[in-house]
Amino acid sequence: MDDGDALKKRFAEICPKVRFDEPLARYTTWRIGGTADVLIEPEDIHQLQAALSVAREHGLPVFTFGRGSNVLVADNGVRGLTIHFGDDFACLTFAGDRMTAQAGRSIVSAANQAIRHGLSGLEFATLIPGSVGGAVAMNAGAHGGEIKDVLTTATVMTPDLEVQTLTAEELQFGYRHSTVRERGYVVLEAAFLLKSGDIQEMQERVRAWSRKRQQTQPLSLPNCGSVFRNPPGDHAARLIEASGLKGLRIGNAAVSDLHANFIVNLGQARATDVQMLIEQVRQVVAERFGVTLIPEVRVVGEGATRG
Numbered sequence: 665m666d667d668g669d670a671l672k673k674r675f676a677e678i679c680p681k682v683r684f685d686e687p688l689a690r691y692t693t694w695r696i697g698g699t700a701d702v703l704i705e706p707e708d709i710h711q712l713q714a715a716l717s718v719a720r721e722h723g724l725p726v727f728t729f730g731r732g733s734n735v736l737v738a739d740n741g742v743r744g745l746t747i748h749f750g751d752d753f754a755c756l757t758f759a760g761d762r763m764t765a766q767a768g769r770s771i772v773s774a775a776n777q778a779i780r781h782g783l784s785g786l787e788f789a790t791l792i793p794g795s796v797g798g799a800v801a802m803n804a805g806a807h808g809g810e811i812k813d814v815l816t817t818a819t820v821m822t823p824d825l826e827v828q829t830l831t832a833e834e835l836q837f838g839y840r841h842s843t844v845r846e847r848g849y850v851v852l853e854a855a856f857l858l859k860s861g862d863i864q865e866m867q868e869r870v871r872a873w874s875r876k877r878q879q880t881q882p883l884s885l886p887n888c889g890s891v892f893r894n895p896p897g898d899h900a901a902r903l904i905e906a907s908g909l910k911g912l913r914i915g916n917a918a919v920s921d922l923h924a925n926f927i928v929n930l931g932q933a934r935a936t937d938v939q940m941l942i943e944q945v946r947q948v949v950a951e952r953f954g955v956t957l958i959p960e961v962r963v964v965g966e967g968a969t970r971g
């Protein structure tokens with residue numbers, strides 16, 4: 665048995681839900697990407713801790729997946745340990761106006777349950793197809809709301825394998841940013857403080873946003889939402905459209921005709937198609953407007969130029 669096999673055996677002993685050379689495209693909304701060397705779906709914190717400990721012992725990189733709605737996985741895949749939270753980390757509880765959700769829970773489902781409980785504050789998240797962990801890591805936001813407005817604490821596992829509960833202040837939320845990634849935290853759960861609201865009124869608001877998204881976003885093709893952050897005081901989509909880039913295609917990836925800040929997978933697109941398109945868009949917009957667009961999407965894996 666070589667070292668690789670011995671390592672695989674250790675991961676398999678720790679975590680029954682382990683897969684090797686697992687294709688990651690199916691874990692992403694873009695449906696793009698190579699394979700993960702080792703992908704675990706921990707059933708509890710102990711399995712997670714033990715797997716992270718092995719990764720640390722062997723100097724393996726660690727990547728935590730949510731619902732893959734904001735990542736571009738490189739064609740060559742992801743080396744080291746990939747963590748994916750499934751149904752074992754999807755618990756949702758309510759106590760008065762407080763809601764606690766585990767990292768693997770869909771934020772859409774958590775936000776819809778909050779509405780059903782007559783609790784307001786997370787309606788904006790009903791249309792964001794990520795996980796609770798991903799929403800915290802990204803400080804996801806829409807329609808004037810952001811995670812930071814309603815989150816009280818997040819419980820994380822630190823790279824030193826400690827479980828810590830951090831306040832919103834400690835997570836230093838900013839525009840689509842928190843300290844989660846740079847500190848190497850794995851988000852385990854998040855607690856939210858909501859306020860009572862009128863169920864019908866909240867549902868009507870969500871329906872109106874949903875109708876608008878159906879009309880303005882290319883939701884019938886695999887995508888990852890907005891590719892670029894909005895530069896201060898402007899919109900990435902406006903700059904890309906004004907640069908004449910709608911419809912620009914490389915391989916099977918194209919700038920959407922409907923929404924210029926979306927790149928769609930027309931079928932079997934490769935990560936390199938998307939990366940080349942991203943670079944071309946940045947270059948043309950920079951030449952035309954002097955604005956350097958910064959990707960919101962996180963590029964992960966081998967050969968990735970941006971993490």
Ligand SMILES: Cc1cc2nc3c(=O)[nH]c(=O)nc-3n(C[C@H](O)[C@H](O)[C@H](O)COP(=O)(O)OP(=O)(O)OC[C@H]3O[C@@H](n4cnc5c(N)ncnc54)[C@H](O)[C@@H]3O)c2cc1C
Pocket residue numbers: 693727728729730731732733734735749767791792793794795796797798799800801802803804805806840844845849850851852883887888889890962
């Ligand atoms: C159609 C569409 C519409 C969208 N609309 C919006 C929108 O309106 N507003 C918005 O903000 N975003 C939007 N997005 C982008 C995306 O849904 C959000 O960024 C979302 O929060 C990402 O969550 P995820 O679970 O999919 O994370 P992933 O894409 O899996 O990961 C994103 C980042 O979060 C990290 N991460 C995920 N889970 C954890 C965890 N448990 N612990 C530590 N780190 C973790 C990953 O390592 C990665 O760095 C949209 C995407 C799509 C496809």
